[in-house]
Amino acid sequence: MNDLDVTGLRKSYGRFTAVDDVGFTVPAGGSLGLVGESGSGKSTTARLLLGLERPDAGSVLVCGRPVAAVSRRERARLIQIVFQDPFGSLDPRLTVEDCLTEVLKLHFPAPSYGKRVGELLEQVGLGPREAGALPRQLSGGQRQRVAIARALAVQPKVLVLDEAVAALDVSVQAQILGLLADIRAAEEVSYVFITHDLAVVGCVADQVAVMRHGRVVESGPTRQVLTSPQHDYTRLLLDSVPRAAF
Amino acid sequence: MLSIEDLTVRLPHTARPAVDGLSLTVAENETVGLVGESGSGKSLTSRAVLGLLPPKAEATGKIMMDGADVLAMNRAELRQHRTRSVAMIYQDPRAAISPFRRVGDFLTETIAMDRAAAAGLLETVGLRESHLRNRPHELSGGMLQRVVIAAALAGRPRLLLADEPTTALDVTTQAEIIALLRRLRVPGMLFVTHDLELAATICDRVYVMYAGRVMETRPTGELFRDPRHPYTAGLLAATPRLDELGTLPPAIPGRPPDLLAHLPGCPFAPRCPHVLDSCTAGVPGLVGGVACLRAEELCDERP
Numbered sequence: 409m410n411d412l413d414v415t416g417l418r419k420s421y422g423r424f425t426a427v428d429d430v431g432f433t434v435p436a437g438g439s440l441g442l443v444g445e446s447g448s449g450k451s452t453t454a455r456l457l458l459g460l461e462r463p464d465a466g467s468v469l470v471c472g473r474p475v476a477a478v479s480r481r482e483r484a485r486l487i488q489i490v491f492q493d494p495f496g497s498l499d500p501r502l503t504v505e506d507c508l509t510e511v512l513k514l515h516f517p518a519p520s521y522g523k524r525v526g527e528l529l530e531q532v533g534l535g536p537r538e539a540g541a542l543p544r545q546l547s548g549g550q551r552q553r554v555a556i557a558r559a560l561a562v563q564p565k566v567l568v569l570d571e572a573v574a575a576l577d578v579s580v581q582a583q584i585l586g587l588l589a590d591i592r593a594a595e596e597v598s599y600v601f602i603t604h605d606l607a608v609v610g611c612v613a614d615q616v617a618v619m620r621h622g623r624v625v626e627s628g629p630t631r632q633v634l635t636s637p638q639h640d641y642t643r644l645l646l647d648s649v650p651r652a653a654f
Numbered sequence: 655m656l657s658i659e660d661l662t663v664r665l666p667h668t669a670r671p672a673v674d675g676l677s678l679t680v681a682e683n684e685t686v687g688l689v690g691e692s693g694s695g696k697s698l699t700s701r702a703v704l705g706l707l708p709p710k711a712e713a714t715g716k717i718m719m720d721g722a723d724v725l726a727m728n729r730a731e732l733r734q735h736r737t738r739s740v741a742m743i744y745q746d747p748r749a750a751i752s753p754f755r756r757v758g759d760f761l762t763e764t765i766a767m768d769r770a771a772a773a774g775l776l777e778t779v780g781l782r783e784s785h786l787r788n789r790p791h792e793l794s795g796g797m798l799q800r801v802v803i804a805a806a807l808a809g810r811p812r813l814l815l816a817d818e819p820t821t822a823l824d825v826t827t828q829a830e831i832i833a834l835l836r837r838l839r840v841p842g843m844l845f846v847t848h849d850l851e852l853a854a855t856i857c858d859r860v861y862v863m864y865a866g867r868v869m870e871t872r873p874t875g876e877l878f879r880d881p882r883h884p885y886t887a888g889l890l891a892a893t894p895r896l897d898e899l900g901t902l903p904p905a906i907p908g909r910p911p912d913l914l915a916h917l918p919g920c921p922f923a924p925r926c927p928h929v930l931d932s933c934t935a936g937v938p939g940l941v942g943g944v945a946c947l948r949a950e951e952l953c954d955e956r957p
Contacts, residue, residue, distance in 0.1 A: 651854070
């Protein structure tokens, strides 16, 4: 069974159609890159996947279960998201440890959480020193690791990464990309990578879907789409990527 | 044209200078890149060129613009400097323009300029005269950045400071703005960015900064073909590339130092794969455009 089945997704705001007949699938343990420029509807698609918005038409199935029909808590166990700026999604008053404990308390009642918190932090390359820190005491890369650890805490089937590495420095971005690849290899989780950066998609995604004006204009295996693009818009995107002119 | 000599900028409550002994030149008809990660001091450097340092910052060294020292200028001279010699383009055009005023007002308010001149400027940056009547919210980010560029050109500056001018833009818009900046042929340009690849597309020469210091400076082609400093090499390797599909770029371990850490010797030493004990003993100077003790040796080791 596929981890994610999206069919005929549509969302309009007034007369403006933000997402129009979008569909894709992600096989178990797969990785899909959703590429597009601002206004292409990729972030609205993310909100629809998470159940944060109700689609006007179409359906989102995670492991065969419709996200629109399950309870909030169950939905959280199926699909999680990491945003571009973890500063905006982490509570500034909670230490890293408290932040993870809160999620675990909500989903897995147990007498103590210390061991699991330690495991999660280790998984994302953080130690006990960071566990006691507040978000503002951490660097951007460390905050993003915390956000990833929090998303993984509930052992979701699908992790949506909405421009999750866009705000990071190149040297740190490569660390996070490596971390995400390791996690996918070790856990049963699949990724939806939402990004404007084709080069990033090229190194992490098996499949890619290119969005424009709310529609998917081209999709297929990453190598095929990036090396022999069929749609003019994909070609324009590829030609716009800066590269050293030797 | 622009020559920065041994610029050091200290911010209050920090352990080390944010810009540390930086020397940089921009010659006539040259586009120079200043590349670094966040916190490397690149933006502070470009602000120093405008004489726009934070109030409590202490700056030493010299910033010579056509023979005049920016750090020694009085207010009247600074105003003249900012209107006639140097102009700046920022990252986010929406933050640079008042949302309440029309584009035409924005262009004509600061410098005595008539509508015809403003319309001419808009044409230079690829917009139409009718855009003068638009308000900022009616224009896209790319169009608005063109307006900001037009305003920067109004004073016929000798030097254009572009601080991450395309970072907030989409990749296709970025390509258009870069093409525009190339076409404009301002006498000199200092292009500040975190994106090495982008710097490569537009700059003649690149300075790579790390923790307030210049790590490497060479002509763009050479720097990319054969990076000598381990930091430059690491940064280039860490950049995801379209021609290396399916492979993860190797990361540089650790993280950039913050301003509270005092760094003896080479600032990159704690993250460097080739570090020796002597690296932390003293700060390596720039030799042949590279600030690395082992540059020669590492260069010889390679096939």
